[in-house]
Amino acid sequence: MSDTGHAHPNYVAIWGWLLLLLFISLGAVYLPFSQGVTVTFIFIVAAVKACIVATYFMHLKFEESLVRYIAIIPVILFVIMTLTLIPDIGTR
Amino acid sequence: MSEAIAMTEHQPTHEVKGRMGMWWFLASEIMTFGGFIAIYVLYRMASGGAWSSMAEHVSTLMGTINTVVLLTSSLTIVKAYEAIDKQDRKSAQRFLLITLILAFAFLGVKAIEYATEISNGYTPLTGIFWSFYFVMTGLHGLHVVGGIVAIGALYIMAIRGTLWNGTQKRVEYIGLYWHFVDIVWIFLFPLLYLSY
């Protein structure tokens, strides 16, 4: 029995999903969409992959809310920083 | 927040402290890598597509192989943690070893990549895309090296039998770090290898 008090999900299945997503984003590069669409798509896939790793491998799903805040707030912050800098640096 | 606050009603365990400390550390790491990614994205936007001709010359195949390697090592270290949770010392030790081998494999592939690129004339000074490429993968590589040191120490402890009196919880914290290194790569891969 586990002594951490939370269950272990089926890690191998999660790994399978991650690989599947990897190959989806690889395949997307060869589809005849515009660069903007492709880039948006592969970054959404990357974000989903990162969320899966964080949720299951890093067991954020089973963590108290404080730990979730510690993980999410920096992400929000640097996204805000990037968006704010677009008019100044990104479209110079 | 309830668990952490409830913890103060009795002795704080090393486990709670270790995990909490690791998460605060990762928060600062997110901001550092986030900073790099932000700078890269902004510069790339500003370049107006001029980088694509440079980005074509990275090896998507090598990058893909390394992504698979790193994703798999994330699996093996979480399996090591699961095994420790279930008091299965033998498979914990085995999973640590596999993680270690995969981490070395990642660095090996990376070294081949660097060697090929440099011999083809693509160095950090070839252009700003290549500067970013070498800085970001280099810094990520240093994090992999750090992971190897930590996981190697855990593995040596496992062989010596000293990993089991409370210290086995370290597999969880080092695992958190290792998954973070994996997540960074999940973003570096499309940023550097897929968006040409």
Place this chain on the structure above:
Amino acid sequence: MSEHGNGHAEPTSFLRKYVFSIDHKVIGKQYLFLSLFMALFGGLMAYYMRWQLAWPETAIPGAGWIPEPMAFGGIIPPEFYNALITLHGTIMVFFVGMPLLLGALGNYLVPLMIGADDMAFPRLNMMSFWTITTASLVLMASFFVEGGAASAGWTGYAPLSADPIHTGVGWGLNLWIMALALEFTSFLMGGINFLTTVVTMRVPGMTMFRLPLMVWMQITAAVLFMLSVGPLIAGAILLLLDRTVGTGFFIPERGGDPLLWQHLFWFFGHPEVYVVLLPGLGAIMEILPVFTRRPIFGYKTIVYSTIVAGALSFLVWAHHMFVSGIDPQIVMPFSITTILISVPFAVIIFAFMASLWGGSIRFTTPMLFAIGTIVTFIIGGVTGIFNGSAPVDIFIHDTYFVVAHFHFTLFPDVFLGGFAALYFWFPKMFGKMMNETLGKVHFWWTTITFNMVFIPMFLIGAGGHMRRIYNPLQYDFLKPMQDINIFITWSAVALLVGQLVFIFNFFWSMYRGKKAEDNPWEATTLEWAAAPTPPPHGNFETVPTVYHGPYEYSCPGQETDWQPQHVEKGSVAA
């Protein structure tokens, strides 16, 4: 006792006890001495700069020892003047303010105030101190390398800092970047430690809203630092590569963007001023209730205001860049957020004033310094609104008005607040009382001379006197203001000399001072009420249990007018 928390054994050897100690109290004192030592350098640099501004290119008394090519017979050349302004800023913010308010006060007080026996990670704590010590050595060593020390200002703006051809400074600036990187590492280690300690090691009954406000200020500061420094670390690595490898991240000719450095620096820089500010205000928040003998006004309001100010501090950074050529679209939003951020601070200041209102004030030295901090800080805060609104800023940007403004915020916070804290906690730290008469002399001398230095700076700044210039007499329109410059310099000399009173009092009291009781100020928080003076290894004889908030003064129906946090109401005070 030794089983509580970390349970590390008490060390016996000299080296383990005083040098490589893992006891948070020893580490706190180590930080204290480091910061005071670095403050001497920062002050000395200020003196050299002031002399040069008053009597340009004359031999400075007391500068004859500086070897060539830094100075020539006590006369400093422009290159060295630029190094002085750079290192004065860097030292005062990163090597005095942070080690004093976070390193020394945070380390010493946080575990004691929450009832813990030590930090969560004592060894990491020791490493953080030795990392900043290394950083200090690297910084001081940078004076002696070829080309001299960093001279691109404490903000290190690119492309001035990105290529040695602009300043002629080679390794000096590289070492400056490395010293800052080490300093950041040190405080990241410290921040992780503080936060983990407060989250996991509070004693039974010490809920988040029973924490002394100093602890709230320390953890908010730790979070702000941790979340803001990352992008600057990324930028610093890129800057170092620009200088050493030859990449062009911040060099326009090679495809880089120098403006980005300013963004990264101030994305960190504005939260950073709150990192330094909050623990100083935290000290005031501890001192006010003790010497007014009544609870602080609006505990929760102060906590929430601090959190709001902390969150907003990530959204104001471009107010430092109104004249740098940023996109006009983002000027107005940043002006608005900057004006907004004064609201939570105004709330905190009003809470302070309401705390003083009607209290039976005991005018001890720490209390005088606390009131002095509040009064001077108000001037600093109000003048910040001028800088924050873009139209005014365009006029006063890069003048002495700005210099006066930020000295009016940081000096009261770091020095007046720091002195308040030292006079207040000195008895706990060293087991002796400091001399009150000397303390009061020190207070009046410091506050009056400080105002004599910096109020005239507002005037010459409004008159157009630029900051960071070597010789004001080169400009005809500045010549009429030279008498004010001379007045400022004499005042600054008086301010610096006055600190000898403190140094004497500090060391004299340490050996000859009156022995301090466990709770000489009759305070309620755990470090005074529950721990012996000075606290032993492990801090408390028994693990205290907390029954109520931190500022229970003048409770009706009690024998004494203070109710320690660990003593239940109605029971006899211990």
